[in-house]
Each structure stands twice: as C-alpha cells, then as structure tokens.
Amino acid sequence: HSGFSLHPMDVVWLKRDARLQDHEPLTQAASGGRKFMVLYMYEPDQLCHKTVHGSHQAFVNEGLAEVDEKLQKLSGRAGSCLTTRVGEATAILSAIQSSNPVARLLSHEETGHNASYDRDRRVKRWCSEHGVTWVEVPQATIVRGLSLRDPTWREVCTLQVESFLAGNVQVEPFGSGSEARNALRRLVCVDTCGLRTASDLNLPAEVAGDRAERQHGGESYALELLASFLSSRGERYAGGGTISSPNTAWTQCSRLSPYFSWGHISVRTVVQAVRAAQVHAKGRWAQSLEAYLTRMEWRRTRIQDFEMRCWMEHKNACRSWEHLLHGHTYLFGNPTVLGNTTEQQRIAAFKQGKTGYPMVDACMRCLLHTGWLNFRMRCMLASFATFNLWLDWRAIAGHLARCFLDYEPGIHYVQLQLHAGTFGGMCHCYNVTKQARDQDPHGVFIRRYIPELASVPDAYIHEPWKMSERPSCRLGGRRWSSRYPAPIVDDRRTAEASRKVIEAAQRVLYEAQGLAEDSEEEMLRLALEASLDSSNTLQSPSEEAASNSKLWEHQRLAMEQAEDEELQRAIEASLMGG
Numbered sequence: 001h002s003g004f005s006l007h008p009m010d011v012v013w014l015k016r017d018a019r020l021q022d023h024e025p026l027t028q029a030a031s032g033g034r035k036f037m038v039l040y041m042y043e044p045d046q047l048c049h050k051t052v053h054g055s056h057q058a059f060v061n062e063g064l065a066e067v068d069e070k071l072q073k074l075s076g077r078a079g080s081c082l083t084t085r086v087g088e089a090t091a092i093l094s095a096i097q098s099s100n101p102v103a104r105l106l107s108h109e110e111t112g113h114n115a116s117y118d119r120d121r122r123v124k125r126w127c128s129e130h131g132v133t134w135v136e137v138p139q140a141t142i143v144r145g146l147s148l149r150d151p152t153w154r155e156v157c158t159l160q161v162e163s164f165l166a167g168n169v170q171v172e173p174f175g176s177g178s179e180a181r182n183a184l185r186r187l188v189c190v191d192t193c194g195l196r197t198a199s200d201l202n203l204p205a206e207v208a209g210d211r212a213e214r215q216h217g218g219e220s221y222a223l224e225l226l227a228s229f230l231s232s233r234g235e236r237y238a239g240g241g242t243i244s245s246p247n248t249a250w251t252q253c254s255r256l257s258p259y260f261s262w263g264h265i266s267v268r269t270v271v272q273a274v275r276a277a278q279v280h281a282k283g284r285w286a287q288s289l290e291a292y293l294t295r296m297e298w299r300r301t302r303i304q305d306f307e308m309r310c311w312m313e314h315k316n317a318c319r320s321w322e323h324l325l326h327g328h329t330y331l332f333g334n335p336t337v338l339g340n341t342t343e344q345q346r347i348a349a350f351k352q353g354k355t356g357y358p359m360v361d362a363c364m365r366c367l368l369h370t371g372w373l374n375f376r377m378r379c380m381l382a383s384f385a386t387f388n389l390w391l392d393w394r395a396i397a398g399h400l401a402r403c404f405l406d407y408e409p410g411i412h413y414v415q416l417q418l419h420a421g422t423f424g425g426m427c428h429c430y431n432v433t434k435q436a437r438d439q440d441p442h443g444v445f446i447r448r449y450i451p452e453l454a455s456v457p458d459a460y461i462h463e464p465w466k467m468s469e470r471p472s473c474r475l476g477g478r479r480w481s482s483r484y485p486a487p488i489v490d491d492r493r494t495a496e497a498s499r500k501v502i503e504a505a506q507r508v509l510y511e512a513q514g515l516a517e518d519s520e521e522e523m524l525r526l527a528l529e530a531s532l533d534s535s536n537t538l539q540s541p542s543e544e545a546a547s548n549s550k551l552w553e554h555q556r557l558a559m560e561q562a563e564d565e566e567l568q569r570a571i572e573a574s575l576m577g578g
Contacts, residue, residue: 303410
C-alpha cells in the first residue's frame with residue numbers, strides 16, 4: 001500500500017457510484033496496466049450544501065465499506081484498499097499528483113446540483129493544467145451535450161439511451177480468483193483517512209443525525225432487493241393502487257430508489273434484469289414489470305430535463321406569479337385566508353409534521369424517521385406546502401432533500417416545480433383529507449406516526465377537529481388535544497385561492513399570441529433563452545406572460561403527453577388486474 005513509483009497511475013474517483021458491478025471506471029483501471037488508486041473525497045464545499053443530511057453520509061459510508069471489504073477479499077489484503085481524503089477536490093488531486101504522477105482520472109458522469117457542477121468544472125481545469133486525461137463515462141440513462149437548438153435532440157437521446165442499456169453489465173470488473181488478485185496487485189492505497197461520519201466532518205448538529213429506520217446502504221442490499229422484487233414483491237406493482245398507499249407501498253415498491261441515487265446499483269443492471277424477467281412473465285406479472293419500466297422511463301426523463309435545464313434548482317420554469325412572492329410566501333389572496341399564522345410558523349409546522357392535518361403530518365414524520373415515502377404521498381406534501389400553505393417551493397426544497405434518503409437532484413427540483421404549478425400542465429392540488437381516506441382508510445399509517453391520535457375513532461381519524469367531544473383517555477399525562485395541533489390553515493379556502501391565481505396565469509400563457517402557428521425551432525429557441533441565467537429584474541406579469549408563453553406551451557404539451565401515457569398504462573393495468 002505504500003511506496004509509490006514515479007510511473008504515472010490512474011485514479012478512479014468514486015462519486016455517486018460505490019459499487020463493483022457495472023462500474024466502467026473500475027473496469028478501465030483493471031485493464032489499463034498501470035497502478036491505480038480508488039479514491040473517495042469528503043468535500044466540505046459539497047457537504048455544506050443545503051440538501052446534505054447525516055443519513056445520506058451514513059448510507060454512502062455503508063456502500064464504501066462494502067466496496068472496501070470486497071476489494072480486500074478479492075486482493076487477499078488485510079488492510080484498506082480504498083483511499084479516502086477530506087478536502088477540496090483539486091487540492092486533494094494536487095496532493096496525490098505531487099507524490100505520484102496521475103495519467104488518467106476515471107469517473108462516472110453525475111447529474112448533480114449546481115455546486116457539484118461548479119466543482120466538476122474546477123476539476124476539468126485542473127486536469128487540463130496538469131496534463132491529466134479525465135475519462136467520464138455515463139452510469140445512467142442520461143445523455144450529456146444535447147442542445148435545445150437541435151430539433152432532433154429527442155431522437156438522438158433515445159438512440160443513445162437504448163445503446164447504453166444494451167451494453168454488457170460487467171459483474172466482476174477485476175475478474176475472480178487469481179485474475180482479480182493479479183489485477184489488484186496494482187492497486188495502491190496511500191494516506192487514507194478512513195470513513196468519516198457526519199459529525200467527524202463537522203456537519204451542523206441539526207443535519208448531522210441519522211434516520212432511525214432508514215434503509216442500509218451497500219451493493220449487496222440493493223441486489224437482494226432487486227431479487228426479491230422480481231421473485232415475489234413486484235407482482236402487485238401494477239393495479240389495485242398498492243404503490244399509492246403508504247401502507248402497502250413499503251413492500252410492493254422496489255425500494256431501490258436510494259441505491260439508484262447513490263449509485264449502489266446501476267440503472268442498466270436493473271433494467272436488464274427486469275427485461276429478462278419479462279420474457280416469461282404473464283398476467284399480473286407482465287403488467288407489473290411493464291409498469292415498473294414505465295416508471296424507470298419517467299425517472300430518466302425527469303433527470304434529463306434537469307440535465308438540460310439545471311437552472312431549475314433556483315429559478316421557476318415560469319415566473320408569471322413571481323410578483324406575488326413576499327419572503328417565502330406567495331400571496332395568492334388576502335393574507336387573512338392564512339389565519340393568524342406567520343410564514344415561519346407555517347414552515348416550521350410543515351417541517352416538523354405539526355400542521356394539524358393527520359395525513360400530512362404522518363407523512364412528514366415518516367420521512368423524518370425512515371427517510372422514505374411513496375411517490376403519491378411525496379406529491380401530496382409538495383402540493384400542500386404550495387397550494388395550502390402558500391409557500392415557495394424553494395422554501396421547502398432543502399428540507400425535503402435532507403428528508404429523502406434517495407435525494408436525486410434531477411428528480412427533486414423538477415418534481416417540486418411540477419407540483420408547484422411552475423413547470424406546466426394541470427394544477428396538482430391534492431385534497432389531503434381525501435388522500436387520507438383513500439390511501440389510509442382505517443388510519444393505520446396515521447396512528448403509527450402520530451401516537452397522539454391513537455385513541456381517536458376511525459370515523460374522525462382523518463379530521464379529528466370535527467369530534468364533538470375529545471377522548472377522555474390521557475396519553476402521557478395529557479389529553480391528545482393538547483398534544484396534537486388544530487389545523488394550521490383552512491385547506492379548502494387556501495387551495496381555492498391559490499388555484500384560481502395559478503390557473504388564471506396559466507390561461508394567459510396558453511392563450512398568448514400565435515401558439516398554434518409557431519414552429520418547433522422557435523419554441524426550442526425560447527426554451528434555450530429561458531435557460532440562460534440572467535440578472536434582470538423581474539418583469540411585469542404581462543411582459544412575463546408574453547416572453548414565456550411559447551416555452552410554457554411547449555413544456556405543457558410534452559408533460560401532458562408523458563403523463564397521459566403513464567396514466568393510461570396504469571388504468572389499463574388496473575383494469576386487467578381486476
């Protein structure tokens with residue numbers, strides 16, 4: 001592990017890809033003939049991002065520990081095979097370069113937030129200045145370098161994605177037995193600092209903790225989940241609404257999302273496994289596997305959207321009601337509709353799961369406890385924050401990212417904007433009480449995460465404020481009514497006011513001049529212009545409507561078509577499944 005030579009070596013940079021299977025950078029290092037280092041960097045400039053949580057780092061560490069353990073077993077070594085360092089990326093690379101020349105930096109591409117993109121640009125400059133070849137390879141179904149100026153970009157994207165998915169999955173990048181030991185003789189590990197916890201890395205106390213019941217990180221856990229999903233759990237994925245309910249989604253969903261997000265399993269590995277299972281699948285199994293691949297395609301398109309429009313991390317896709325923003329609140333109507341609550345009280349109640357709406361609060365407390373929630377309930381949370389609490393999606397983006405163990409930037413910001421009404425299509429305004437009755441009719445989920453309501457009868461579990469008499473039993477020495485809050489806002493009044501404003505603004509955009517006659521090239525040009533970061537002051541509503549109308553219509557049509565197709569498949573699967 002010590003004793004560098006002066007011969008150039010390769011550095012495999014682990015980012016969101018702590019695994020061995022289907023890992024092209026490791027495969028290239030194994031076949032390259034040079035000494036190589038497997039490097040993971042704990043970067044303070046990335047760890048200070050508002051989306052980082054201790055549970056993320058703990059999950060990542062579990063994946064790294066498994067990679068190190070596997071490398072030790074394959075190489076026959078007793079000591080660590082993984083080099084970890086703490087610091088800024090280019091500073092770490094410079095320190096390595098000063099001890100031993102680096103020929104190639106091998107890594108996977110990453111669709112991250114803007115801070116990681118800025119870091120990658122610094123690394124690219126460093127490589128250019130030091131004569132290091134940076135080889136970045138795709139690890140997911142995202143295509144870089146596509147231009148909105150090119151009217152064929154969708155066709156190009158589809159061709160490249162299918163070509164990527166058809167590629168071979170290298171199960172063992174180093175081979176096995178003596179072949180692996182021979183390849184790993186060239187592996188060097190120098191000045192490693194070991195695995196660092198969130199506390200070791202000085203994350204603020206409020207975000208350094210872990211989730212009590214989160215999933216365990218690591219490639220082996222991901223592969224076990226995939227196997228159980230394809231052998232038994234996945235049969236009821238389509239039809240019956242099982243993945244919509246927070247009670248049944250725990251087992252009927254694949255639960256692979258955090259492993260995708262942190263790269264403990266590759267998209268290609270999963271897609272190929274599902275397609276292989278489809279060959280002999282019949283009936284409900286066939287429907288479910290097709291539905292799952294549809295969801296995987298949805299995932300891909302969302303991240304591709306963000307890859308091409310990364311400004312959505314900070315800016316609305318449409319800003320037609322941006323003039324209503326005061327602090328973190330959109331004043332969609334008379335402020336008295338919000339009652340006597342302050343903005344900070346509404347934000348705090350949302351984050352803590354204390355809004356007085358049982359299903360909303362149970363979902364938030366579930367996230368705080370486990371780091372996971374099914375898709376339908378996540379959408380409901382985002383909708384409630386926007387349409388009922390009148391909060392800007394940017395006010396909750398960091399908190400939800402920290403809550404989601406499977407935080408994926410490309411999905412996170414696009415999805416938040418979609419359910420805030422700023423990304424096109426219909427207003428996704430959920431009736432939270434209806435969702436509670438539909439998805440948790442007997443209050444099983446609610447009672448699990450809101451023990452204050454344990455004694456409330458089923459008839460009132462979704463709307464406890466309607467009880468004429470409070471339960472007489474005491475919980476922890478206090479009545480439940482003193483422990484569980486009353487509704488923080490009137491959900492009907494706030495939803496009605498916000499929807500009126502947003503739908504009116506959408507109509508202005510849809511009815512703007514000449515939409516039907518505009519060419520595709522013109523709409524793509526407007527989309528490209530919208531993606532340019534500008535320092536202009538906000539335009540008036542009429543000016544904003546005129547400048548955004550064509551882009552908005554283009555996005556709306558694309559989004560509605562994709563959602564209609566997905567909805568139709570779900571309906572067909574549900575009907576066929578009985």
